[in-house]
Amino acid sequence: MSTYQSFTSLARAMLLGFRRDKGALFFTVLFPLMFLVIFGGVFGHQATAKVTVVAAGPVPLVDRAVAHDGDLAGTLKVVRAASRDAALKKVEKGDADAFVEQSGNALNVRYSVADQVKSGTARGLLSSIAQSANLAATGRPPAYTVTEAQVEDRSLKAIQFFTPSLLGWALASAGVFGASQTLVTWRTKGILRRLRLSPAPVPTVFAARVAVSLGIALVQFAVFVAVAHLPFFGLKLTGDWWLAIPTLMAGVLAFLGIGTLIGSWAKTQETAQLVGQLVVLPMAFLGGSFFPLDSMPGWMRAVSYVFPLRYLNQGMLDVMGRGLGPGSVLVPIAVLLGVALVTALLAVRVFRWDAA
Amino acid sequence: MAYTISASGLRKRYGDVAAVDGVSFDVEAGEFFGILGPNGAGKTTVLEIVEGLRRADGGEVSVLGLPPWPRNPRLLPRIGVQLQSSAFFERLTAREQLQTFGSLYGVPAARADAMLEMVGLTDKAGVQVEKLSGGQAQRLSIACALVHDPELVFLDEPTAALDPQARRNLWDVLAGISTEGRTIVLTTHHMDEAESLCDRVAIMDAGRILQLGAPAALVRGLDAPARVSVASGTLPVEDARALPAADEVADDGVSLVVSTRDPGAVVAALAAKDALAGVRIGGATLEDVFLELTGREYRA
CATH class of the missing domain: 3.40.50.300 (P-loop containing nucleotide triphosphate hydrolases)
Known part of the structure; x- marks a missing residue:
């Protein structure tokens, strides 16, 4: 009796069943991909968002600075309005972030507090233009200078965040629902009982399910990265991006563990489905799949440490989007493997062969 | 073994x-x-x-x-x-x-x-x-x-x-x-x-x-009577009761049923009277054995 033969044929059976299940295909691959397209499209250009200032009269000081400084031209955009009133109206309505006029050597800036971040940036940029002009007027080289660079790769855009984090959500759904639904269905249909009456070793059955899930996860990864790589989205994989693969494998094990636990406990498919949703959705929101952890309030960020998905997202983001090295995935992998182990042990305790 | x-x-x-x-x-x-x-x-x-x-x-x-x-x-x-x-x-x-x-x-x-x-x-x-x-x-x-x-x-x-x-x-x-x-x-x-x-x-x-x-031994062990039935009206009930070996006779308006331990004798007597219209002979089945053993009342 070949254990390997049992393993391959069970894995093949599961894979065929999955491939022919249009619903599962949709929810594990296409549905998260739709989110990637939407989020990537909506927020895709936010990181390079420009600040717009509106002017009615001539503002030679600003125009000259923008014309000579390429970096500045990338962030500051000057538009014209027919009159001062029309220009102020634009600021009020949020079409422009600040109003600027030049009288003599004075720059007069008016802004709205509606978007404090943008109006603040506009004010900062305009005062630095004035400072630079003052410095140039002295005819001396600057005594103090500031050089600045982003911590992340300069290309860190929304897509760099959404690709790993939405992928994390997709992996969590596939793992939790895949394992729990398979287990409950097999139990209620009597397949578990049938397998128990065959000489195939029980671990083989579970190993087959794990192998299939790992395979599906790699496909999800490939599809996500391929789509995000399209010029429209412009994902740029950084240095050690391949480290995302061991990380996501550890993640798959953790989510399979959670799914197995749910599937061992739940009596019906409906229950398993409901409990799965209750686990996956809050985890996706609070684990940083839909918005960055950094933008969460402190208490929420503290709560996020409870969710295994947080570690998967963080680990994949660090190596895929932020260009960090192997050290950044060690803790996530360790935590995810720990979750897998604990849930598997718990699942063994509540596991039942029979529906009765 | x-x-x-x-x-x-x-x-x-x-x-x-x-x-x-x-x-x-x-x-x-x-x-x-x-x-x-x-x-x-x-x-x-x-x-x-x-x-x-x-x-x-x-x-x-x-x-x-x-x-x-x-x-x-x-x-x-x-x-x-x-x-x-x-x-x-x-x-x-x-x-x-x-x-x-x-x-x-x-x-x-x-x-x-x-x-x-x-x-x-x-x-x-x-x-x-x-x-x-x-x-x-x-x-x-x-x-x-x-x-x-x-x-x-x-x-x-x-x-x-x-x-x-x-x-x-x-x-x-x-x-x-x-x-x-x-x-x-x-x-x-x-x-x-x-x-x-x-x-x-x-x-x-x-x-x-x-x-x-x-199954055959269980049925035989039951010692249940055989039932010979002909179409109702083929024979008056009184005449049927007088048949040799007839234990019990019932006519429900569709069939006249004669319970007997000797179905051969009953059929022969019916043949002699030319009263075999729609004749059927039913022996006991495993179902009779089963109902005899477990009772007839319905249990949900």
């Missing part, structure tokens, strides 16, 4: 209910053995104990000379179990099901087609199980149980929920597999099924075996 299955004094309780309450029986090699009983009689629990799915609270059981509990990997390749028709992998075709189950026993994939032919499903090889009819699914599940050519096969109510044609068709399949020298254990609540297929039957109710023997 003596018996294929040897069970003695099996007991199993679920809470306050004694599902199996001292069941003993032996099954010989090559025998077609039936366990008959109403729903809740404990048939399935007995089967599960013998298969090794459940541990008995008390009693001894050996299957092919081996204890089935705990899960015994040396025993499992030698037995085949057919479960409900739904115990299939989802969205796999009939052939893929057989190949998958076969591979668990190290059976080459090519055997799947031979099995499909045996149960008459060759033209359904590429059809996904969800699209098979009830009878086809049941035949496939029997093929799955036989894919590794086991010495002993358990069939748990294989014809439940099948229409009459599908049932007869399945009987042919079952009769076919038993001629290959296999031992078959079947549970059913269809008397006619047990009567036509089984060498011996055990009649169970409330966790006990009430009677055990060949």
Whole structure:
């Protein structure tokens, strides 16, 4: 009796069943991909968002600075309005972030507090233009200078965040629902009982399910990265991006563990489905799949440490989007493997062969 | 080695209910053995104990000379179990099901087609199980149980929920597999099924075996009268009572029924009177034995 033969044929059976299940295909691959397209499209250009200032009269000081400084031209955009009133109206309505006029050597800036971040940036940029002009007027080289660079790769855009984090959500759904639904269905249909009456070793059955899930996860990864790589989205994989693969494998094990636990406990498919949703959705929101952890309030960020998905997202983001090295995935992998182990042990305790 | 299955004094309780309450029986090699009983009689629990799915609270059981509990990997390749028709992998075709189950026993994939032919499903090889009819699914599940050519096969109510044609068709399949020298254990609540297929039957109710023997012997042992019936009005009731060997006579307006221990004499007398219109002779069946043993009142 070949254990390997049992393993391959069970894995093949599961894979065929999955491939022919249009619903599962949709929810594990296409549905998260739709989110990637939407989020990537909506927020895709936010990181390079420009600040717009509106002017009615001539503002030679600003125009000259923008014309000579390429970096500045990338962030500051000057538009014209027919009159001062029309220009102020634009600021009020949020079409422009600040109003600027030049009288003599004075720059007069008016802004709205509606978007404090943008109006603040506009004010900062305009005062630095004035400072630079003052410095140039002295005819001396600057005594103090500031050089600045982003911590992340300069290309860190929304897509760099959404690709790993939405992928994390997709992996969590596939793992939790895949394992729990398979287990409950097999139990209620009597397949578990049938397998128990065959000489195939029980671990083989579970190993087959794990192998299939790992395979599906790699496909999800490939599809996500391929789509995000399209010029429209412009994902740029950084240095050690391949480290995302061991990380996501550890993640798959953790989510399979959670799914197995749910599937061992739940009596019906409906229950398993409901409990799965209750686990996956809050985890996706609070684990940083839909918005960055950094933008969460402190208490929420503290709560996020409870969710295994947080570690998967963080680990994949660090190596895929932020260009960090192997050290950044060690803790996530360790935590995810720990979750897998604990849930598997718990699942063994509540596991039942029979529906009765 | 003596018996294929040897069970003695099996007991199993679920809470306050004694599902199996001292069941003993032996099954010989090559025998077609039936366990008959109403729903809740404990048939399935007995089967599960013998298969090794459940541990008995008390009693001894050996299957092919081996204890089935705990899960015994040396025993499992030698037995085949057919479960409900739904115990299939989802969205796999009939052939893929057989190949998958076969591979668990190290059976080459090519055997799947031979099995499909045996149960008459060759033209359904590429059809996904969800699209098979009830009878086809049941035949496939029997093929799955036989894919590794086991010495002993358990069939748990294989014809439940099948229409009459599908049932007869399945009987042919079952009769076919038993001629290959296999031992078959079947549970059913269809008397006619047990009567036509089984060498011996055990009649169970409330966790006990009430009677055990060949169906014909059980019927004979009942010593029930035969019933000779002719169309109503063929003969006045008074004349019928006067017939030789007539024990009891009843006319329900459709048939005139004469109960007798000597149906030959009654038929001869009716023939002499030229009163054989629509004659039918009914002997006792296993159903009579069953109802005699378990009572006629309806139990939900």
